[in-house]
Amino acid sequence: MISRRHLLAAGALAATGAPAFAADNRPIRLVVPYPPGGPLDTVARALAERVKDSLGLVVIENKPGAGGNLGADIVAKSAPDGHTIVMGAVATHAINPWLFARLPYDPVRDFTPITLVAQVPNVLVMNAETAARLKIATLADFLAYARRNPGKLNYGSGGNGSAGHLAGEMLKSLAHIYTVHIPYGGAAPAQLALLGGQVDFNIDNLAAASANIRNGKLKALAVTTARRASAMPELPTAIEAGLPGFDISTWFGLFGPANLPRETTLRLNKAFTDALATPELKSRMATLMIEPAPSTPEQFAAFVKTELAKYQKVVKLSGAKVD
Structure with a gap:
């Protein structure tokens, strides 16, 4: 039986030409595939607040697990009606497809890109006392020392296959240096090891x-993005400092399930990119040292494919695998 609510919704759709989900008063589920409290979660919540006037209620659902795969898979298998979207990331859509032996979704085929949201610059940092002792003040000094002393420098990361590990392996490959990787059980222990001098960078x-x-x-020797970071513009990029092709960052963006209607995709894109342009959200993200990076759906789709190809090589270089 067709309810009065559905008839009203259909009438509203016909009158306005708006996508179907706009005429439906169900909230939008924005799945965050990581625990509460991190930068991605914080930005998702700020965005949900900013788009409520244009999209209605957006409810954040934290669904952590399997390196982000659990939450991403929930959205991949959802109805393409605009009511369920995910804040995907470099891990879920570029790294994990090569890292995990069995991934429950295809990062391209099973999703509709909506917009890139943000990029988080990474930075190559040394223990300051170690840098002073080795007379390393610049990235050029670092590379020269590493080439003269293969295997003498070591670096820490949050674990095998983590962003820090893969960035380190990409650095080694591009710079033609050999440094020793020491994995830790998370980013925080790796940072403590660096501060304590157990690792060099x-x-x-x-x-x-x-x-x-x-x-x-x-x-800090260099940021690893192609552009300087607005939070610390005095830091050179690795490319400027003598390492062509080294462009690696943490990023996240919004995806819907595959086959999301075009008009729905565009409406979501407009709401979220408009929100990212507001001074309030720019200011909030600046305090987290996160760079807003709104895009068209087509630009985001092309970006994801480029990142997938990049990380296929990097993960292979690293030898990291998750069964």
């Missing part, structure tokens, strides 16, 4: 490293 996200860069405990 890390490639960490700028937000996590910034306080210790400013207090002099860490020596």
